[in-house]
Amino acid sequence: MSETVEGRTIAEGVAEGEVLVSPEPISFYGAVDTDTGEFIEADHHLTGETIAGKVLVFPKGKGSTVGSYVIYGLAQEGTGPAAIINHETETIVATGAILGEVPCVDGIEDAVERFEDGDRVRVDATEGTVTLLADD
């Protein structure tokens, strides 16, 4: 059985991938190595993880406004997340996701509890839906 939750479209597109959850907000600027997609900010829940190709689930963005270019750069380099799921996407992340064409959905209030690391999901950001895919 797969379950689908509805959110709001931030940046259109469809992607499938493995979930990586950060219960705390993310500042992309200074936190992610664009060459590798590795999360380098110290003392963060994601320290040492790689976000490349993952469906990144976090409550919202924080920190520098250059984050938009970082998300765009990650997308151009192929080291960015496959998709983004937020409780609430603020302008910085939204702009980066739109420019970088990273499918992005928000309005899923319990996303960081609902999804677990390693879950496989399908994000249809054009429709604003996230579907948990059954384990094969």
Added chain:
Amino acid sequence: MPMDLTTDEQALLESDNPAVRKSMELLVRLGDIYGAEEFVEIGSAQASGISYKSIGDPGVEFLEGFAAEGAEVQVQTFANPAGMDIDRWEEMGVDPEFAKQQRRIVGALREMGVTVSFTCTPYLAGNLPGPNEHIAWAESSAVSFANSVVGARTNREGGPSALAAAITGRTPKYGLHLAENRVPTHRIDVDVELQNQADFAALGSWAGRIVEDGRPYFAGVDGATTDELKALGAAMAATGAVAMHFVGGVTTDEEPPTDLETLEFGSAELEAEYGELNSTEDTDLIVFGCPHASVDEIGQVADRLDGESLDRDLWVCASGAVKSQADRMGYTETIEDAGGMVLSDTCNVVAPIEEMGYESTATDSAKAAAYLPGFGEQDVHFDDKLSLLEEAIE
């Protein structure tokens, strides 16, 4: 509800100029997401994401492509700091390849008509909005200062959305462009005397982490200089996403709502925050001017260093506009005679500091202390200017 566009705005959306069309598409999309009913014309803009270190090759190509497509700013637009002093990069020890890419960014900005001011403190360098003026600024500390101290109205724009606003001369009217949203969300009772700019920075660093994207009202602050307010706002925008704050009796005379969540900041919190921001005592570089220093701050550093000699490197970062005043006052010469440098256009956060052989940095900026460990691979020593200089004078 999609946004209501005027005939002019519809024409921008259908423009033959691809840069104008793309800019308008992005802004309409953001307006729809955030529930804007209409656009508002802006008086000025400020573009962030200017350093090659921050935006890399994808950013260079994006900006050059945008300029080639015919992007041209319609309002006064200032640029955020670059990754090097545009004139003295060799002296700074910046790699020629980095300098080449940085100059491509400078070229693209000039082509678009962006003022190559290279500062995070446009309000100290000739771009000062008026109260209630709608603007689209993108540097997080400048956003905070403009909303909180000047009373202008801006959201925290991403680098590209501010540029899009500059190119179209407008921004979607939502968030902090609307009076009803410009109110406090938290009250912070400050019951410790803030002695210097670093104390204000530490208060901001603590508050930003707690209120995240809220709008704190500080009670109990006896007064604050422009430089102290600059440090407070910058710190909150680095550890949190604070775009606006209120300092009772300083930036506002209005009483806050009575039903706000209230927090206490006393001497214990202040001391703990210093602990939080410090990871080393032993540093090989001191950096002041994050956000960019005022001429008064540069003067304070020069006064302390007059006739002295430093045992480690010192950068004092400022806008070109402020540095030219420091040059004329003789401050620059005094600081450089003691072994420091006064740099314009850049800062310790956006320069490739880790590639210049530095491993640990001392600063009085909580914003720098928040970013340097991740972005510049630095250990950090945080304290006030005079204490840090004291430790470094031979």
